[in-house]
Every structure is written in structure tokens, then in C-alpha cells.
Amino acid sequence: MTAGLADGPGLQTLSAGATVLLKRLDALLEGWGTGSGAAPMIMPPLLPVAALSRLDVYDNFPHQALVVSTLDLTLHQPGVQHEQFMPGALEPALFGLPSAACFAVYLHHEGRALPDGTTVTVLGRCFRSEEHYDGLRRLLGFHMREIVALGSHEFTQEHLRGFEERITALADALGLTMRKEAATDPFYDRGGQRALLQRLSPVKHEFIVDDLAIASLNVHRNFFGERCGITLDTTGQAAHTSCAAFGLERWLSVLYARYGSWEAATEAVEKAAVALGAADRTGGAER
């Protein structure tokens, strides 16, 4: 199948088979969230530059950042084929495209006092400018399903333990050979104190199939709680947060490689969902 004008480096159209698989897989992951009490939410597709800046996004990932402008209509030439718009033809950029789905969750809860044990699940389209792109493995725009925990330090740790069990069980059920690795997170790279903490206690673990990280578990401690003024309603202290994140196109990539067709991969995910659901009901996984 030839790629049309809509497809290019970093941008891919998903066929009917890939679309059905993505939706089936996402339903399973969302169900993990809602089944354990997470509120399913849909977050704004753009976020204010000012809000993302408050989360250090433009300090930590300036090379990956994508921002959004309207056109300066006083300079706009109609009737011309535009290959690009030069900076001088743009208005100031007030909005950014999110690079992770959970940023909007912290920003939405700004200034709130939450009960311990709050969880939210979101599917976001995320955007990262990269030096090179690689099929479904590395995209400019991709889907990220996240299940986010907000509460006490203990709760956010327990959240990740539960998701590590689920991710491991799903990979087993799907016949994927997966390994877990500690990774570095740029949110904690800056400054000696944070870098030291990270070496002592990793804040990000990735689950890797064929050198591709398809899921991650992330500890943010009270970073987002402090930046967004989110507190625990019991103590008034800044909430801790953690999240389990799944790059859906990467799952599609490894599932296609494993099963050889979208249809066979979808069938495997459906069987895994049934098997894991049965294990869940007999106490085989955290409720």
C-alpha cells in the first residue's frame, strides 16, 4: 500500500485491522483502570504553553517540544500553495501539544484537595519531535494510555506494584518476551540532589520487547503535586503521583511482529483479556 500525502515521517495512517487492534487493546488497558476505580476522562488536546512551562516541559524536553500558532492574517497570501509557514507569518504560540497524556491530569487538578487513592485514566494523543522516526516504533504523534494515581506516597507505590503484575501477566498471556529496566527520567536529571536520588531509587521503569519500551511505570514523588498545588485532603500536604503508561502504536508494532497479522494479534488480545479477567476474578491480580 502506497502512502498518501497524509503519511510521512512520523505520521502514519492505521489500517482497519490496526485500528481495531488499537481499540481492543486500549479497552483492555482502560478496563484495568476503571475496574480498579479510576475515573475515565478525556483531556484537552492542547495545553497552554504557560501551563506546560510550569511543569518544566520546555526545560527538560525543548528539543521535542511542538507548539501551536495561528497565522498572522495581515501577512497571509491567499491563492498560494504553502509548503510551510515561516516564523514571521505566525502569531505567538500560546498552546503546546502534550508529550505525555498525564500532564493534563495534573494541570486539571490544580489547586484541589483530593482524597488519598484517587486514580484517573486517559487516552491521549502525544507528540514528540525526534531526530528520526521509525514506522510505528517512533512517531511524531502517537497514542498513550495512562492510568494515573494521586494520593499518598504509599498509594502511588502500590498503584505501580499492581500495574507491574498486570503488565507482566499480559505479556505472558500474549507470548511476548519482555524485560524490565530502570530508566532515567529527565524530570529528575537536573540538579545534584535529584540526580543523586534517582541513582539511589529509580523513578522510571520501562518494559521492553525487542529493544522497544512498550510500557513504563513512573514515580513523580510530589513534583506535580507541588507544581500544581494538588494536596491530600487528609494532611494538606502536596499529593504524590505515579503513572502506568502504554505507547499503543508500539504495542501494535510488537504484536504484529509476534502474530504476523492484525487479525491474529487482535484475537490474541481478546483471548488474553478473557484469561486475565478470569484470573482477576479468582484473586490472581490486585483488585
Next chain:
Amino acid sequence: MTAGLADGPGLQTLSAGATVLLKRLDALLEGWGTGSGAAPMIMPPLLPVAALSRLDVYDNFPHQALVVSTLDLTLHQPGVQHEQFMPGALEPALFGLPSAACFAVYLHHEGRALPDGTTVTVLGRCFRSEEHYDGLRRLLGFHMREIVALGSHEFTQEHLRGFEERITALADALGLTMRKEAATDPFYDRGGQRALLQRLSPVKHEFIVDDLAIASLNVHRNFFGERCGITLDTTGQAAHTSCAAFGLERWLSVLYARYGSWEAATEAVEKAAVALGAADRTGGAER
């Protein structure tokens, strides 16, 4: 509920109740597409400026256009709170945010010879810069479900007739008072010939509840077929296209007004889906 930093004019977070309703409604609309043979697809979330320009987007909707840039890293200041990025801090904008979900469908099919009767259904996040925003009624970023027909003129007309029946039946089942109105489409506003054609034969009809257009049926004749070099495999002529389009947040807005809660509205959509499905099976609607 107070709005956090993620929410602002034109950008809204959907609560759990609204999220469940949006997904339920979208499943019904997607099912109309797939049930009559449409391929469900997921299109790239950004499109090249050059591709959108070829569709006259920047001539017809320059005031609504939103384009995407990376940062000029030679000028980037770390450790600063950014409220916006000035044009001089941006690289040229190579990508645009789509203002309609179907553009990517035509661009994806560029240069292909298609069988008559091709249909595709997509859910896209669409973006339009507006003078003012209004809750879920007028957003900077919103969800659009489309069912797109590509083929002969006759087929694209029949597609719209079938969807007019479905839209009317759904509004009836949901107890929504809806009217149909001819509307103008900027794709045909330019030039005497197109404007004349449009007066003789409207190319856009909107379905309106409480002064809000919640769905539209659009005739494009061979405009996108010609621009994208999409041909009919039988004749080699430029394909005609048409689409049925649904602004999902607008449906949420009218359903909430009608039913008073997200839960009651979701229940009404579920009942309508069952009733319309039964009518469909007994031949009450086009297959």
C-alpha cells in the same frame, strides 16, 4: 468544579460521565459506518502544511488555521517560565492541525484508483481558532466522527440519503427537536462558477438543535478527488466524495440539556442504539 490550568477558553476536560457518553455515542456512529461496510481507520493527528494547502484550507479558512512548530533551540532560554513563544523563537511550521477529520482520508488515498462504493469512518480531533468559545458548543479542539464515501456521484448521494434517515431516526429516538438547513461551504464560495453551483444545489446541509449544528451532510463533488488524484477504478475519472460529520461535544451539549445528567443521557443513547438496531434488522433503515 473549578477548572484547572488545563482548561481554558476553547479547551475543556470531559468528566467521567461525559467521557462515557462520548464513547457510547461514538460507538453508535462508528457502528453505522462499519455496519454498512466502512473501514474504520485512525488518521495522523497532524497533516503537512503542504498537503492541507493543496486542499485550499489556508485560502478558505486562514482565520481558523492552527499550525505547529518546533522551537529554535539556538534562542531557547532554559530555566524561564514561558507564557508564550514569540514567532522569532519558532522554527518554520511544517504541520497543521486538521479542521475536519475527513481531510486526512482524501490525502491518504492520494493517487489511488478505488472501487465505487468505498467508505471509511474516522474519529478525529479537529481544531479551529475562533473569535469566541462557548462551553462544549464551540471549542478550539473537539472530536469529529465522520463517515466518508468515495466513488461515483450516485454512490456519494445515496450515502448521504442513508445518513439523513439515520440522523433523523436517532434524533427522534432521543427526543431531540431537530431541523435541517442548507448551509454554505467555503470550499465552494470562491469564484462565480462554484458560488452559482452552490445556489442552484446546496452542497452542505446541517442538522440543528437549539441553534447548534450537531451533524452535517456534505457534498464535495469531485473536488477532493481531483486535488488528490483519487480515481474510480472503473472509469479512471476523479472520484466524487461526500461525508456525514458529527461534532461529538455538541451532541454532548444538547443531550445534557435534554436529559439533565450524563448518566441519563448515556442511558438514552443506549436505548436509542437498541431501538435503531432493531429497526435496522427489520429493514427499517438502509443497509
